[in-house]
Amino acid sequence: MCAEDQTHAAEIPIDVNNDNDRDSSFEEELTTESTTSLNDSILNYRTLHGRRYHNFKSSEYWGPNDESQNEQLDIGHHMLTLLLGGELFLAPIGHHPQNVIDVGTGTGIWAMDFADKFPSAQVVGTDLSGIQPNWVPPNCKFELDDAQLEWTFPPEHFDFVHLRCLMGSIKDWPYIYSEIYRCMKPGGWIEHVDMDIEFKSDDGSVGEGHIMQRWSKTFIDCGEQMGRTFLIGKQAKGLLEAAGFVNVVEKKYKVPVGSWPSNKELKNIGQYNLLYCVQGLEGWALWILTTILKWSYEEIQVFIAQMRSALLRRANHSYYEVYVVYGQKPEGKAKEVAPNSEGEEEPSEVVSSADAPLSAGAAPSTNERVP
Numbered sequence: 597m598c599a600e601d602q603t604h605a606a607e608i609p610i611d612v613n614n615d616n617d618r619d620s621s622f623e624e625e626l627t628t629e630s631t632t633s634l635n636d637s638i639l640n641y642r643t644l645h646g647r648r649y650h651n652f653k654s655s656e657y658w659g660p661n662d663e664s665q666n667e668q669l670d671i672g673h674h675m676l677t678l679l680l681g682g683e684l685f686l687a688p689i690g691h692h693p694q695n696v697i698d699v700g701t702g703t704g705i706w707a708m709d710f711a712d713k714f715p716s717a718q719v720v721g722t723d724l725s726g727i728q729p730n731w732v733p734p735n736c737k738f739e740l741d742d743a744q745l746e747w748t749f750p751p752e753h754f755d756f757v758h759l760r761c762l763m764g765s766i767k768d769w770p771y772i773y774s775e776i777y778r779c780m781k782p783g784g785w786i787e788h789v790d791m792d793i794e795f796k797s798d799d800g801s802v803g804e805g806h807i808m809q810r811w812s813k814t815f816i817d818c819g820e821q822m823g824r825t826f827l828i829g830k831q832a833k834g835l836l837e838a839a840g841f842v843n844v845v846e847k848k849y850k851v852p853v854g855s856w857p858s859n860k861e862l863k864n865i866g867q868y869n870l871l872y873c874v875q876g877l878e879g880w881a882l883w884i885l886t887t888i889l890k891w892s893y894e895e896i897q898v899f900i901a902q903m904r905s906a907l908l909r910r911a912n913h914s915y916y917e918v919y920v921v922y923g924q925k926p927e928g929k930a931k932e933v934a935p936n937s938e939g940e941e942e943p944s945e946v947v948s949s950a951d952a953p954l955s956a957g958a959a960p961s962t963n964e965r966v967p
C-alpha cells in the first residue's frame with residue numbers, strides 16, 4: 597500500500613512488534629512592495645537563544661534559518677515526496693511548464709528538483725532567507741522576497757505556482773492568493789501543500805490532554821493570536837475557490853509519526869516524519885513561545901523535552917494531516933468568485949478517508965533586483 601492508497605484505507609494497521617521501545621535509532625542523535633532594495637540588514641540575521649533567524653522587516657516568520665533547521669526542511673522534502681508516491685506535485689500541469697515559482701522555498705530543494713525534472717521550465721524560488729545554495733540547475737534561481745507584499749512579477753506570467761509548509765507564516769491568505777492569481781497565466785495551476793499541526797491518534801494512544809495534543813493546541817492558539825493561522829491546509833480549498841480558481845481538488849493524507857504502521861511504505865514515511873519532528877521541535881517552539889507566550893527558556897526546554905519523549909514513544913500511534921490542494925486559473929478572462937468568500941470549510945473532493953480511524957495493528961539573486 598503506498599501513501600496515496602492509505603487515503604482510501606479505513607485505518608493504518610499498526611506493527612504490533614513495534615510498541616515496546618522508544619525509537620532508539622533517533623533517540624541518541626537525535627515597505628509596500630516586495631522588490632525593496634537589498635540591504636545588509638536583510639542578510640544580517642538575528643539570533644535567539646543560539647538559533648539564527650531571518651531579518652526581513654516586513655514579515656515575521658517563526659522558524660530559524662540555521663543549519664539544523666535547514667537540514668530538517670530537507671528531511672521534510674524527502675518525507676513529503678515519499679507521501680506523494682515520489683512525485684513533486686499532483687496538479688495536472690502537463691509536460692512542458694514554462695514559468696514556475698516556489699513561494700517560501702526554504703532551502704530551495706523542491707525548486708531545484710523541479711528544475712532538474714523539467715528543463716523546459718524557468719524556476720524561481722523566493723524566500724525571506726537567502727539559505728539556498730549557489731550551485732543550482734541553470735534553469736533555477738532564487739530571490740529574496742516577502743510574498744506578503746505586492747507582487748512585482750508580471751501579470752499572467754506563471755503557469756505553475758507551488759507553495760508548501762507556510763503554516764503559521766502568512767497574515768492574509770486571500771491577498772496572497774489574489775496576487776498569485778494576477779501573476780498566473782490563464783489555464784495555469786497553483787498547488788498548495790500544507791500540514792496541519794494537530795497530532796492525534798485513532799486508537800486513543802494520543803487522546804485528550806496528552807502532551808502531543810497540548811503541544812498542537814498551544815501552537816494553533818498562538819497562530820490565531822498572531823493572526824497567522826496554522827490551519828491553512830484545511831482552509832486552502834475554500835480560499836482558492838474564493839480567489840477565482842477553478843477545478844480545485846483537495847487531497848488529505850494522514851502522516852504517521854514513527855515506525856508504528858505495519859505497512860512498509862507508511863513505516864518508512866513515519867520514520868522520516870519522526871526525524872523531521874524531533875529535529876524541528878526547538879525551531880518550531882523557540883520564537884513563538886518566547887515572543888507570543890513569553891515563556892522562559894527553561895520552560896520551553898521542558899515542554900520540548902516532554903514532546904520529544906512522547907514522539908519517541910512507540911506506543912503513541914500519532915499522525916497529523918497533510919493537505920494537498922491544487923486548482924486552475926480559468927482559461928477565460930473573467931474572474932468568477934466562488935460564493936464561499938470566507939474560505940470556510942465545505943464538502944470537497946477529499947479523496948482521503950482521513951476522518952476514518954487509524955488503527956493499531958543561495959546567493960540571493962533577489963527579487964530585490966540589486967541596484
Ligand SMILES: C[S@@+](CC[C@H](N)C(=O)[O-])C[C@H]1O[C@@H](n2cnc3c(N)ncnc32)[C@H](O)[C@@H]1O
Nearest residue numbers: 655657700701702723724742743744760761765
Ligand atoms: C517551513 S519552511 C518550508 C520551506 C519549503 N517550502 C519546504 O517545503 O521545504 C517555510 C519557509 O517559508 C518562508 N517564508 C515565511 N514567510 C514568508 C514570506 N512572507 N515570504 C516568503 N517566504 C516566507 C520561510 O523563510 C521558510 O523558509
